[in-house]
Amino acid sequence: MSTTVTRVLKNGSKVPWIGFGTGTALYNRDAEKDVLRAIDAGFIHLDGAQAYGNEDSLGKAIANAKVPRESLWVTTKLGALNGQTVEESLKGSLQRLGLDYVDLWLIHTPTGLEDKLKDVWKQFIEVRNKGLAKNIGVSNFRIKDLEKILEGGDTEIPQLNQIELHPYVLKATQPLLDFQNKHGIKTESYGGLIPVSTKTDGPLAPVLKEITSEVAKRHGSPVTEAQVLLKWLEARDIIIVTTSSKESRLKEYLDALNVPQLTPEEVSAIDAAGSKLHFRKFGQHMDS
Numbered sequence: 001m002s003t004t005v006t007r008v009l010k011n012g013s014k015v016p017w018i019g020f021g022t023g024t025a026l027y028n029r030d031a032e033k034d035v036l037r038a039i040d041a042g043f044i045h046l047d048g049a050q051a052y053g054n055e056d057s058l059g060k061a062i063a064n065a066k067v068p069r070e071s072l073w074v075t076t077k078l079g080a081l082n083g084q085t086v087e088e089s090l091k092g093s094l095q096r097l098g099l100d101y102v103d104l105w106l107i108h109t110p111t112g113l114e115d116k117l118k119d120v121w122k123q124f125i126e127v128r129n130k131g132l133a134k135n136i137g138v139s140n141f142r143i144k145d146l147e148k149i150l151e152g153g154d155t156e157i158p159q160l161n162q163i164e165l166h167p168y169v170l171k172a173t174q175p176l177l178d179f180q181n182k183h184g185i186k187t188e189s190y191g192g193l194i195p196v197s198t199k200t201d202g203p204l205a206p207v208l209k210e211i212t213s214e215v216a217k218r219h220g221s222p223v224t225e226a227q228v229l230l231k232w233l234e235a236r237d238i239i240i241v242t243t244s245s246k247e248s249r250l251k252e253y254l255d256a257l258n259v260p261q262l263t264p265e266e267v268s269a270i271d272a273a274g275s276k277l278h279f280r281k282f283g284q285h286m287d288s
């Protein structure tokens with residue numbers, strides 16, 4: 001039920017609000033069981049990448065799922081081109097996934113493609129026009145990378161930029177978020193739970209604890225700090241990609257939708273506590 005909630009891209013496509021990721025813990029590992037567990041829990045949005053080395057097992061899960069392919073949202077991302085065209089590379093992904101299209105095709109990172117971004121993006125539009133990808137976007141792009149693509153005003157915007165986003169990178173990311181809002185480029189977050197999984201001793205910790213307790217009182221039942229972080233992203237109308245191999249955690253993430261909204265004061269208190277520390281886990285180029 002909860003997974004039918006969507007965020008709308010500028011082109012009108014509806015993206016399920018939360019996705020299950022096959023990177024990080026599943027990197028270079030068979031993801032089939034984990035993806036099937038996530039689909040059984042209620043996830044219909046799956047996030048893959050060529051660089052994760054497991055598109056074939058993501059494809060097996062899609063083939064063996066009880067949910068029809070057309071009810072799923074499948075994302076994958078371009079790794080290194082290695083002399084291939086974008087179309088050849090995407091066709092390789094489609095073959096590994098056992099699909100004839102993906103819902104979203106992203107440039108995983110601008111790193112290594114700096115001189116070719118405009119041409120690669122032109123090829124992304126071409127494969128989208130051929131129906132191999134329903135939507136196209138980017139990941140780990142800074143303002144200057146987006147500007148390279150948009151230069152000349154003769155092209156389409158990327159529908160979204162998938163970036164690390166949590167309170168400890170908010171201050172550094174705000175100019176990018178403002179740029180994206182101005183151009184209608186949606187933000188998709190990864191790493192949203194870093195303040196409870198990785199950087200647990202920062203200035204946000206006591207604030208998150210107190211707000212979680214307040215939200216639980218309003219909810220009349222227990223709420224977790226992870227759910228409050230997901231609500232913080234939800235308050236910004238951001239698409240979320242997360243992950244877990246535990247059924248209980250998958251349900252906890254999906255159940256965040258039923259948790260009361262954060263008040264503007266709670267959102268501001270989290271912003272303020274997060275701004276006291278800069279901590280980034282992935283894509284250090286984002287700070288350059």
Ligand SMILES: NC(=O)C1=CN([C@@H]2O[C@H](COP(=O)(O)OP(=O)(O)OC[C@H]3O[C@@H](n4cnc5c(N)ncnc54)[C@H](O)[C@@H]3O)[C@@H](O)[C@H]2O)C=CC1
Nearest residue numbers: 021022023024047139190191192193194196197241242243
């Ligand atoms: N485009 C890109 O460059 C990147 C994309 N991604 C995508 O995003 C997905 C999710 O990335 P993550 O950084 O793993 O997401 P995340 O920040 O949502 O963290 C998920 C992790 O948090 C742990 N967790 C949840 N609640 C916890 C708690 N209360 N205490 C301790 N640990 C807790 C889970 O066990 C899980 O391992 C990846 O699988 C991948 O698909 C991830 C990194 C980079």
Ligand SMILES: O=CCc1c[nH]c2ccccc12
Nearest residue numbers: 023024049051052108109282
């Ligand atoms: O997606 C998350 C981290 C990651 C793993 N491999 C690559 C390659 C290029 C950009 C990011 C990543």
